[in-house]
Amino acid sequence: MMTRQEVPGPCRSSVGVPGASTGAAEPVAIQTSGLSKRYGKVTALTDCTVTVPEGRISALIGPNGAGKTTLLRLLAGLARPTAGQASVNGTTPRQVPAFLADIGFLAQEIPLYRRLSAEDHIRACGHLNPRWDAASVRDRLNALNIPLDRAVGKLSGGQRAQVALALTLAKQPRLLLLDEPVAALDPLARRNFLGVLADAVAANGMTVVLSSHLVADLERVCDHLIMLASSRVQLCGDIDELLTEHQMLVGPRKDTTAIERRHRVVQVTRTPRQTTLLVRLNGPVIDPAFEASDVSLEELVLAYMGQDAPPALAHLTAIGEDQ
Amino acid sequence: MTWLVWRQHRIQFCLGAALLAAFAALIVITGVQVADQYHAAQAACAAGTGCSHPAGLFLGSRVVGFLVISTLGAPVLVGLFWGAPLLAAEFEAGTTQFAWMQSVTRRRWLTVKVGWMLLAAAVWGGVISILVTWWSGPDNAQQLDAFKPGRFDIMGLVPVAYSLFAMALGIAAGALLRRTLPAIAVTLAGFIAVRALIALLLRPHYLSTVTTFYNVVRGYTPAGAYWQTAQGVLSPDGRPVPQPNNVPYLYGIPQNALPASCARAVNGTSPTPSCLQALAHYRGFISYQPADRYWAFQGIETGIFLALAAALIALTAWAVLRRDV
Numbered sequence: 001m002m003t004r005q006e007v008p009g010p011c012r013s014s015v016g017v018p019g020a021s022t023g024a025a026e027p028v029a030i031q032t033s034g035l036s037k038r039y040g041k042v043t044a045l046t047d048c049t050v051t052v053p054e055g056r057i058s059a060l061i062g063p064n065g066a067g068k069t070t071l072l073r074l075l076a077g078l079a080r081p082t083a084g085q086a087s088v089n090g091t092t093p094r095q096v097p098a099f100l101a102d103i104g105f106l107a108q109e110i111p112l113y114r115r116l117s118a119e120d121h122i123r124a125c126g127h128l129n130p131r132w133d134a135a136s137v138r139d140r141l142n143a144l145n146i147p148l149d150r151a152v153g154k155l156s157g158g159q160r161a162q163v164a165l166a167l168t169l170a171k172q173p174r175l176l177l178l179d180e181p182v183a184a185l186d187p188l189a190r191r192n193f194l195g196v197l198a199d200a201v202a203a204n205g206m207t208v209v210l211s212s213h214l215v216a217d218l219e220r221v222c223d224h225l226i227m228l229a230s231s232r233v234q235l236c237g238d239i240d241e242l243l244t245e246h247q248m249l250v251g252p253r254k255d256t257t258a259i260e261r262r263h264r265v266v267q268v269t270r271t272p273r274q275t276t277l278l279v280r281l282n283g284p285v286i287d288p289a290f291e292a293s294d295v296s297l298e299e300l301v302l303a304y305m306g307q308d309a310p311p312a313l314a315h316l317t318a319i320g321e322d323q
Numbered sequence: 324m325t326w327l328v329w330r331q332h333r334i335q336f337c338l339g340a341a342l343l344a345a346f347a348a349l350i351v352i353t354g355v356q357v358a359d360q361y362h363a364a365q366a367a368c369a370a371g372t373g374c375s376h377p378a379g380l381f382l383g384s385r386v387v388g389f390l391v392i393s394t395l396g397a398p399v400l401v402g403l404f405w406g407a408p409l410l411a412a413e414f415e416a417g418t419t420q421f422a423w424m425q426s427v428t429r430r431r432w433l434t435v436k437v438g439w440m441l442l443a444a445a446v447w448g449g450v451i452s453i454l455v456t457w458w459s460g461p462d463n464a465q466q467l468d469a470f471k472p473g474r475f476d477i478m479g480l481v482p483v484a485y486s487l488f489a490m491a492l493g494i495a496a497g498a499l500l501r502r503t504l505p506a507i508a509v510t511l512a513g514f515i516a517v518r519a520l521i522a523l524l525l526r527p528h529y530l531s532t533v534t535t536f537y538n539v540v541r542g543y544t545p546a547g548a549y550w551q552t553a554q555g556v557l558s559p560d561g562r563p564v565p566q567p568n569n570v571p572y573l574y575g576i577p578q579n580a581l582p583a584s585c586a587r588a589v590n591g592t593s594p595t596p597s598c599l600q601a602l603a604h605y606r607g608f609i610s611y612q613p614a615d616r617y618w619a620f621q622g623i624e625t626g627i628f629l630a631l632a633a634a635l636i637a638l639t640a641w642a643v644l645r646r647d648v
Contacts, residue, residue, distance in 0.1 A: 096428065098426075107424075128422075128425035
């Protein structure tokens with residue numbers, strides 16, 4: 001059995017939050033406040049307030065339709081917000097060459113001109129970007145044995161994704177936005193793609209936001225998390241801190257009001273014999289009856305998704321937790 | 324941006340240029356022959372060695388003549404095959420997201436793409452018009468029909484304006500519908516509808532027609548390549564004489580409306596003086612646009628289609644730049 005508890009409050013982030021381990025003066029790549037987007041009557045994003053410090057690789061996680069693509073498109077300046085503001089690399093996303101030069105955006109569909117070769121794309125991008133590292137694309141694709149002279153429409157999905165990523169990286173953006181880049185790839189291509197990405201980020205020190213609906217895809221490469229569900233931000237911050245702040249408390253089946261009064265309970269699972277709480281800590285847990293343990297990123301994300309899921313789905317999640 | 328436009332559309336550009344070159348070769352070769360024949364016939368006529376019938380002059384080039392008339396449809400081709408897919412194909416393939424994420428604003432992307440396509444359309448319409456106008460020179464001089472619907476539309480400035488309009492229509496349809504095939508269909512239907520409406524309903528009224536009344540026996544023909552919009556005869560009481568088909572006419576008057584004194588003249592015998600006297604009370608009239616208004620009409624029609632093209636480009640800019648994607 002499970003009770004559902006509303007956990008109010010917008011996104012928290014390490015920046016500007018008292019007690020955060022990182023300094024408040026840390027430069028910020030992305031800062032949004034109250035960002036909302038409606039398409040007609042459909043609300044795609046509601047009151048989104050997130051902060052991503054520079055140099056982070058941020059996982060943008062949420063179920064399908066949660067608003068991940070909308071958020072990325074707003075950040076890239078491809079869509080205009082209905083309400084709220086976004087600041088990306090210190091300016092509002094807009095159609096000026098200087099802003100665009102600092103953004104790399106790779107859409108989910110991996111858009112490339114199918115009849116053009118990788119070499120054609122390299123030359124086109126060379127004409128369209130002030131900073132352009134053509135040699136890096138050729139090197140990367142040669143290393144992956146991807147032919148430069150073949151129409152990209154004839155390449156495999158994994159190869160196309162690699163071409164698109166290499167082109168996006170060669171632009172040398174300060175902020176890289178990737179919308180479900182690995183969703184269509186097989187496990188090997190997925191690993192190659194994320195490996196190339198991680199290497200490039202390590203070399204250039206850019207900020208990355210990488211969306212996916214699967215935690216496992218992102219756990220290895222990301223150090224920051226934004227979680228969306230039902231068009232709202234559920235969780236936002238550095239993954240290490242989020243994991244430290246949350247604990248799984250397991251204890252006898254008893255009244256948990258004292259804990260709920262002090263800490264923020266994200267998820268409660270009760271069986272006839274024991275109670276399991278996933279809490280966001282606010283100081284130490286004093287009750288000796290409860291044994292605290294660390295949570296995994298997957299558990300954390302599922303807990304926050306569960307509190308937003310429809311009852312039937314939440315129930316299934318709860319059963320899964322029991323076993 | 325220009326490099327990308329060229330790389331994306333070079334096959335289209337080359338194909339278009341090849342078609343123009345083939346058409347030009349055909350027109351120049353046959354055109355020189357037609358002009359030679361025409362000048363030879365004129366010289367022979369002036370020297371009094373016999374005026375050959377003008378109809379025979381162009382018999383040898385009937386196929387080319389048909390091709391020349393069919394350039395009526397040339398402008399819409401650029402709208403169908405270049406204009407409609409220009410943006411629609413990019414939206415369909417999602418490649419707008421590739422182009423818009425380079426360090427180039429959407430406005431510049433659109434301006435360069437549309438700019439080159441409009442230039443290509445103007446060249447297409449212009450080259451075809453120059454060739455057709457030159458080829459038709461002797462024909463026009465002989466037939467005096469350059470102002471008539473169908474001929475007016477394939478010569479001078481208007482083919483350039485039609486081509487620009489067709490291109491703009493195709494681009495706008497592609498920008499709004501975002502699907503290539505529907506955009507092509509809308510371009511074809513829209514082009515035919517607008518061209519027909521303007522040619523049939525609007526063009527006759529750009530300037531009010533000149534109406535000349537004349538003696539039916541002497542007759543009257545306006546000078547040069549005029550465009551006749553109406554012609555008829557007024558009876559002595561000032562009412563227009565109905566003009567039924569399949570009855571014999573004398574001086575433009577049908578048999579049943581002729582004065583009695585002219586009854587026998589219909590059969591070919593020369594009219595009697597009393598008949599001619601009676602006919603003096605009839606007045607012929609002709610409503611027409613004089614030949615010297617040709618360029619004014621070309622200018623007005625060109626202006627209308629350029630304005631329509633400009634409006635469509637503005638609509639395209641709104642659809643691409645203002646709307647979210």
